[in-house]
Amino acid sequence: MNGIVSYGAYIPGYKIETGEIASVWGADGSAWAKNLNVYSKSVPGPDEDVITIAVEATRQAMKRAKLTGDDIEAIYTGSESHPYAVKPTSTIVAEAISATPNLTAADFEFACKAGTAAIQTCLGMVGYKQIKNGIAIGVDTSQGAPGDALEYSASAGGGALIIGREKVIANINHTTSYTTDTPDFWRREGQMYPRHGGRFTGKPAFFKHVQNCGMLIMEKAGTKPEDYDYIVTHQPNGKFPIRAAKSLGFTQEQFETGLLTPKIGNTYSGAIFLGLSAILDIAKPGDRILAIAYGSGAGSDGFDITVTDNIIDMDRTETVNNMISKMEIINYSTYAKFRGKLNMGTTK
Amino acid sequence: MSVPRFWRELDTRYNLIGSYCKLTKTYHYPRRTFDPDAGRESIGTMEDYQFKGTGEIINCTVVHQAQTGYEIFGPYCMAIIKLDEGPKLTSQIVDCEPNTIKPGMKVKAVFRKLGEDSESGILHYGTKFILREIPQVEDENENLSNIEL
Amino acid sequence: MRDVSIIGIGITKFGELWDKSLRQLGLETGLSAINDSGITSKDIDALYIGNMAAGSTLQQEHISALMADYCGLTNNHVPATRVEAASASGGLALRQAYMAIAGGFIDIAVVGGAEKMTDVSDSESSYTVSMGSDEQWESKAGATFASLHAIIAQSHINEYGTTREEMSAVSSKNHYHASMNPMAQFPFKVSSEAVSNSGIVSSPLRMLDCAPNSDGAAAVVLCASDRASNYTKKAIKIIGSGQASDTLSLHHRKYLNRMPAIGVAAQRAFKSCGKKPTDLDVIEIHDNFTISEIIALEEIGIFKRGEAGAKILEGETKIGGRIPVNTSGGLKARGHAPGATGIAQIVEIVQQLRGEAGERQVKNAKIGMAENHGGTAATAVVHILEAE
Numbered sequence: 001m002n003g004i005v006s007y008g009a010y011i012p013g014y015k016i017e018t019g020e021i022a023s024v025w026g027a028d029g030s031a032w033a034k035n036l037n038v039y040s041k042s043v044p045g046p047d048e049d050v051i052t053i054a055v056e057a058t059r060q061a062m063k064r065a066k067l068t069g070d071d072i073e074a075i076y077t078g079s080e081s082h083p084y085a086v087k088p089t090s091t092i093v094a095e096a097i098s099a100t101p102n103l104t105a106a107d108f109e110f111a112c113k114a115g116t117a118a119i120q121t122c123l124g125m126v127g128y129k130q131i132k133n134g135i136a137i138g139v140d141t142s143q144g145a146p147g148d149a150l151e152y153s154a155s156a157g158g159g160a161l162i163i164g165r166e167k168v169i170a171n172i173n174h175t176t177s178y179t180t181d182t183p184d185f186w187r188r189e190g191q192m193y194p195r196h197g198g199r200f201t202g203k204p205a206f207f208k209h210v211q212n213c214g215m216l217i218m219e220k221a222g223t224k225p226e227d228y229d230y231i232v233t234h235q236p237n238g239k240f241p242i243r244a245a246k247s248l249g250f251t252q253e254q255f256e257t258g259l260l261t262p263k264i265g266n267t268y269s270g271a272i273f274l275g276l277s278a279i280l281d282i283a284k285p286g287d288r289i290l291a292i293a294y295g296s297g298a299g300s301d302g303f304d305i306t307v308t309d310n311i312i313d314m315d316r317t318e319t320v321n322n323m324i325s326k327m328e329i330i331n332y333s334t335y336a337k338f339r340g341k342l343n344m345g346t347t348k
Numbered sequence: 349m350s351v352p353r354f355w356r357e358l359d360t361r362y363n364l365i366g367s368y369c370k371l372t373k374t375y376h377y378p379r380r381t382f383d384p385d386a387g388r389e390s391i392g393t394m395e396d397y398q399f400k401g402t403g404e405i406i407n408c409t410v411v412h413q414a415q416t417g418y419e420i421f422g423p424y425c426m427a428i429i430k431l432d433e434g435p436k437l438t439s440q441i442v443d444c445e446p447n448t449i450k451p452g453m454k455v456k457a458v459f460r461k462l463g464e465d466s467e468s469g470i471l472h473y474g475t476k477f478i479l480r481e482i483p484q485v486e487d488e489n490e491n492l493s494n495i496e497l
Numbered sequence: 498m499r500d501v502s503i504i505g506i507g508i509t510k511f512g513e514l515w516d517k518s519l520r521q522l523g524l525e526t527g528l529s530a531i532n533d534s535g536i537t538s539k540d541i542d543a544l545y546i547g548n549m550a551a552g553s554t555l556q557q558e559h560i561s562a563l564m565a566d567y568c569g570l571t572n573n574h575v576p577a578t579r580v581e582a583a584s585a586s587g588g589l590a591l592r593q594a595y596m597a598i599a600g601g602f603i604d605i606a607v608v609g610g611a612e613k614m615t616d617v618s619d620s621e622s623s624y625t626v627s628m629g630s631d632e633q634w635e636s637k638a639g640a641t642f643a644s645l646h647a648i649i650a651q652s653h654i655n656e657y658g659t660t661r662e663e664m665s666a667v668s669s670k671n672h673y674h675a676s677m678n679p680m681a682q683f684p685f686k687v688s689s690e691a692v693s694n695s696g697i698v699s700s701p702l703r704m705l706d707c708a709p710n711s712d713g714a715a716a717v718v719l720c721a722s723d724r725a726s727n728y729t730k731k732a733i734k735i736i737g738s739g740q741a742s743d744t745l746s747l748h749h750r751k752y753l754n755r756m757p758a759i760g761v762a763a764q765r766a767f768k769s770c771g772k773k774p775t776d777l778d779v780i781e782i783h784d785n786f787t788i789s790e791i792i793a794l795e796e797i798g799i800f801k802r803g804e805a806g807a808k809i810l811e812g813e814t815k816i817g818g819r820i821p822v823n824t825s826g827g828l829k830a831r832g833h834a835p836g837a838t839g840i841a842q843i844v845e846i847v848q849q850l851r852g853e854a855g856e857r858q859v860k861n862a863k864i865g866m867a868e869n870h871g872g873t874a875a876t877a878v879v880h881i882l883e884a885e
């Protein structure tokens with residue numbers, strides 16, 4: 001069966017705490033942290049962006065699977081913070097893993113589920129036997145406007161999945177999606193920060209799509225929540241994914257491994273990849289995983305996954321939790337400098 | 349840097365591609381057409397080689413007056429690194445406290461943004477280095493196990 | 498091969514010369530040298546110019562034609578050549594002229610060096626200076642020119658125990674010398690403590706370890722020795738000339754704390770005239786950074802490797818000491834206009850050998866050397882002069 005041949009992740013080495021951000025706006029930091037269930041968020045260094053993170057995550061996946069560039073025939077990167085509006089992230093990733101020129105590539109956008117749409121595309125290319133392996137990457141370095149609620153959670157990070165049909169470490173048994181035109185969160189061309197519909201982003205958006213997609217995929221797979229060892233959903237804050245999982249009938253033991261937002265914030269297109277990586281870091285053969293991504297605009301992609309025996313041989317020493325433990329705290333001024341929020345003027 | 353001039357050296361920068369001289373069994377970075385020590389005889393015996401990306405700091409400095417494009421780093425560490433295979437190169441050491449970097453420390457390659465032509469110009473990517481072993485520092489904020497669900 | 502002599506010298510003040518353009522500087526110093534030499538412009542067979550950065554700081558290339566034009570030499574279509582080797586441009590221009598006369602191709606040449614560094618911002622002139630190193634693999638990687646020398650200094654300190662006081666002594670001594678030089682950019686004393694406490698540029702180099710980026714110009718008139726007395730009674734002979742190259746980037750060198758091109762160029766200069774380091778009475782050294790002066794003196798053989806710092810601290814290179822170095826104030830205190838520096842060094846040595854150095858005069862100076870290099874000594878050119 002076709003599925004995940006390898007996985008890779010990258011979380012930058014800096015973080016800022018909710019309380020630190022709140023103090024700048026005179027807000028109650030511990031109330032915000034509790035409210036969102038987000039205590040700190042990752043911050044990319046000044047020389048990091050979606051492209052560098054995509055490369056690092058992909059290189060980890062390649063190394064784990066002991067593949068070379070010649071083995072890869074498709075690369076798709078999903079993000080809402082690609083450094084270029086025109087010129088794909090995916091070709092730079094391709095060059096950085098020596099996969100050029102015999103491959104297809106494109107960049108995807110669908111808010112936070114851009115990367116999972118890429119997984120489905122890879123499954124198509126692999127399933128149609130046009131390629132042996134394709135890579136789907138979900139990465140973001142999105143920003144929240146200063147003083148806006150999103151500033152507490154918008155963070156940076158991402159992961160890569162190598163999709164193929166040989167030496168698969170996890171079969172993707174089924175995938176299905178639930179998509180509508182719902183304007184809950186958007187960013188116009190040329191604008192630096194996104195805007196959102198406030199409480200409209202909850203029930204009519206996140207929950208409607210995640211819940212419906214969850215029910216649809218379990219129906220397609222003929223499964224019930226008890227059949228799964230893990231569930232991971234998109235996680236824009238630390239509360240929504242818990243409510244969604246519980247509403248679908250899942251327990252804390254099932255969702256806690258993949259829930260990273262309380263420590264690293266919302267990595268947008270990277271979130272589902274990082275959550276899934278955290279699960280794959282410790283998964284055993286036979287473990288069954290339900291993954292439901294969500295992207296504003298809006299849609300959910302669901303995946304029913306079963307881990308295979310091949311995962312035993314994989315080097316899983318550099319885990320997502322290792323990366324989280326290495327993050328160093330920075331203050332708001334360093335954060336503002338790193339994230340380009342300071343008006344540097346035009347001296348050149 | 350102009351577009352073609354940057355593009356020409358993409359694999360040199362991204363993937364640390366240099367040369368291996370089969371005649372003298374030596375490594376070179378960046379690529380060379382011939383080994384200067386062997387002269388003309390070595391033309392045709394050079395093949396592309398991808399460095400592993402691991403190495404050691406030979407010497408370093410903390411730069412306070414930044415090079416153009418590096419101002420945002422505050423004081424930063426520049427080092428001359430010897431790759432495991434032999435050749436040396438010059439690179440920034442990132443994600444570290446610059447004053448703690450010392451000769452002899454082991455480093456590994458990471459993929460980072462080197463700069464940009466301008467706000468509307470192309471972005472330059474390449475290889476920088478980080479420490480392989482981070483000096484251990486106690487961080488009391490690490491324990492987030494009492495998160496309320 | 499014929500002997501070559503210097504029959505005239507000229508130099509401008511070094512510094513931030515806002516009112517002067519590159520053309521003006523070249524013309525002014527050229528006229529100065531010609532007046533000093535006793536020739537007229539009809540006697541000039543060729544013009545040589547050292548300039549590093551006009552393309553970057555002034556967007557002007559073809560400096561040879563520019564200078565020939567503004568110096569009134571194009572009426573007679575005098576051949577003009579611009580030579581570039583970063584900060585060794587001046588010394589290299591002199592060597593080209595010297596070889597042309599020695600080889601019998603021409604009899605009289607005017608050699609000038611001129612540079613405008615202050616028309617652009619500090620960060621732009623600093624970036625221009627780093628073009629003397631490897632732009633692709635050093636500058637673009639984040640290395641400033643100072644940071645490369647900082648690594649050199651770090652390496653010298655690690656291996657030989659060179660100290661902060663020893664490096665500061667170089668700068669302090671050069672300022673002391675410059676306080677007696679009216680053409681210097683910084684003609685005042687600076688204490689060692691001030692050097693040691695100045696702001697950090699790139700550890701361990703501090704602000705006062707580093708030469709400035711200056712405007713300035715200098716020129717000399719060269720003449721075949723057998724007819725020099727037609728023009729002047731003060732001819733000074735170039736008895737030795739040597740040049741050497743090394744890798745452009747510091748990381749391709751075997752040793753990070755040596756500048757072998759300087760040693761080789763000096764060797765070649767000594768060999769060409771049968772002289773040794775102990776024969777020298779006065780030396781101009783390319784002290785773009787204090788560590789460069791320390792290493793250059795070791796390479797030339799004035800001091801043993803690793804010992805120059807201590808000897809400098811003891812005062813051996815001060816006027817009145819065993820071997821005065823940089824009586825002009827050096828690059829640090831006289832100023833450093835990359836294309837002009839190499840010629841400015843020659844002007845100082847000529848003044849010393851003629852006995853015209855005023856308060857800076859080294860007693861009985863008969864043989865002098867000028868050491869000029871570019872980049873992290875990827876080009877080195879050394880000349881030895883003797884009073885006739």
